[in-house]
Amino acid sequence: MNLKRLSSGILAATILIGMSFALPAESKKWTTDERQIQLMQEINSGQKSGDLTLVEANSLRKDLSHVARKKAKMKFKLPPNSKLTADQEAEIEKDLNKISSDIHKTKLEKRVK
Amino acid sequence: MHKHRKLTSSALTLLLSVLSLPLYASPAFSAPPVRTTRKVSAVPTWSANIHVPFRSWIPRNKPRQVLLCVHGLGFSSKSFTQFGRQMAAREFAVYAMDVRGFGAWMQRTSEARVDFEGCLADIEGALRTLRASYPHTPIFLVGESMGGAIVLRAASRNPQLVDGIVCSVPSSDRYAKISSEIIVGAHYLEDKNKPIDLKPEVIDRTTADKALRAKFEADPTNRMKLTPQELKQFNEFMKGNNDAAALIIKTPVLMLAGFKDKLVKPEGTIELFNLLSTQDKMLMIVGDGEHLLLEENQLTPQLSTLVTDWIKSELK
Numbered sequence: 001m002n003l004k005r006l007s008s009g010i011l012a013a014t015i016l017i018g019m020s021f022a023l024p025a026e027s028k029k030w031t032t033d034e035r036q037i038q039l040m041q042e043i044n045s046g047q048k049s050g051d052l053t054l055v056e057a058n059s060l061r062k063d064l065s066h067v068a069r070k071k072a073k074m075k076f077k078l079p080p081n082s083k084l085t086a087d088q089e090a091e092i093e094k095d096l097n098k099i100s101s102d103i104h105k106t107k108l109e110k111r112v113k
Numbered sequence: 114m115h116k117h118r119k120l121t122s123s124a125l126t127l128l129l130s131v132l133s134l135p136l137y138a139s140p141a142f143s144a145p146p147v148r149t150t151r152k153v154s155a156v157p158t159w160s161a162n163i164h165v166p167f168r169s170w171i172p173r174n175k176p177r178q179v180l181l182c183v184h185g186l187g188f189s190s191k192s193f194t195q196f197g198r199q200m201a202a203r204e205f206a207v208y209a210m211d212v213r214g215f216g217a218w219m220q221r222t223s224e225a226r227v228d229f230e231g232c233l234a235d236i237e238g239a240l241r242t243l244r245a246s247y248p249h250t251p252i253f254l255v256g257e258s259m260g261g262a263i264v265l266r267a268a269s270r271n272p273q274l275v276d277g278i279v280c281s282v283p284s285s286d287r288y289a290k291i292s293s294e295i296i297v298g299a300h301y302l303e304d305k306n307k308p309i310d311l312k313p314e315v316i317d318r319t320t321a322d323k324a325l326r327a328k329f330e331a332d333p334t335n336r337m338k339l340t341p342q343e344l345k346q347f348n349e350f351m352k353g354n355n356d357a358a359a360l361i362i363k364t365p366v367l368m369l370a371g372f373k374d375k376l377v378k379p380e381g382t383i384e385l386f387n388l389l390s391t392q393d394k395m396l397m398i399v400g401d402g403e404h405l406l407l408e409e410n411q412l413t414p415q416l417s418t419l420v421t422d423w424i425k426s427e428l429k
Contacts, residue, residue, distance in 0.1 A: 033362050033363060037273070037362065040269070040270060044270055054230060058353075061269075061270075061356065062356055064360060065355075065356035065357075065359045065360050066359075068360050068390050069388070069390075072388075
């Protein structure tokens with residue numbers, strides 16, 4: 001009886017430990033603000049390493065700025081302190097994905113040349 | 114409709130600011146004495162790797178906040194002397210750096226020209242050095258005019274290094290902008306490397322006080338002649354202000370403008386304020402303020418109290 005309890009206890013503990021490891025491994029939900037900051041850092045590091053020229057880096061920053069303005073306009077139309085709708089979030093995410101892809105594409109194109 | 118709402122709220126802020134300032138003009142708000150400060154007057158370097166000329170005003174006790182100041186066009190870190198002393202007396206560690214092409218950079222022949230990208234790299238390096246020197250201490254960027262635009266740009270690129278921004282008249286929306294651009298353009302075509310005197314276009318509009326204008330011109334650390342090429346670079350840099358403002362996502366911003374500014378239109382600063390993405394922002398229009406509010410001995414005790422109170426409120 002005790003053995004049965006012990007083994008089920010061990011099993012439960014194993015599952016819990018397994019879950020605690022598994023949870024951080026799940027993809028972290030980045031907010032669009034965090035992604036904007038992350039993309040800016042990627043542009044900065046690309047400029048420093050020489051993978052992006054000044055013109056390319058500034059052009060990518062301008063794209064990020066357009067997204068920031070678009071988001072600000074969306075927020076302005078909402079009541080104070082309310083969040084963007086799922087559709088609006090998705091639209092911003094799509095724009096940020098495009099910039100992310102442009103950063104990597106521009107860097108890689110230079111390496112291929 | 115929304116634009117109208119924005120403008121109304123901005124106008125209200127402006128009106129409140131203009132009306133509220135005299136309330137602070139009582140002696141009870143005067144700055145503490147400055148004898149507790151220690152001025153480092155030499156031009157040392159940040160570290161072995163970063164050679165940026167700067168001045169600092171450090172309080173005797175451990176500072177609660179650090180301010181990194183960036184000066185306006187034509188001036189140098191010296192223009193923050195009075196600001197540095199007053200704020201150090203309020204227990205801020207104040208650092209002011211020379212923008213490339215100005216101040217002590219003028220003595221370095223290879224780096225005597227304006228270079229905004231180099232300046233932004235200097236600021237990033239300085240912020241990293243200050244972060245290491247003052248762990249767990251909030252760092253605020255302070256800039257006026259061109260310096261205001263530079264700190265906006267620096268914070269938009271490195272939000273993780275900045276806890277807040279105090280930004281005075283950063284707008285590129287100047288009075289007589291078109292005529293000055295035509296003059297610069299004509300000089301550029303003639304000889305892009307032949308320096309132009311900034312006095313008629315900039316200095317004469319900075320203040321109505323003739324004695325102060327004469328002082329600006331007489332100070333050897335100020336640079337009152339720039340080449341058309343440098344001025345073109347300056348104009349291009351200032352055009353990026355709106356993008357930089359939109360990229361300030363979370364960093365708290367205190368924006369200042371002088372109501373009697375004859376060089377930069379206060380409306381331009383209001384427009385820039387509206388473009389800031391951060392919701393943690395405050396606009397202050399100084400009723401009797403000219404172009405300079407923080408530099409060249411223009412900091413009033415009431416404004417220094419307002420800046421101090423805002424910074425402290427941001428840290429609560």
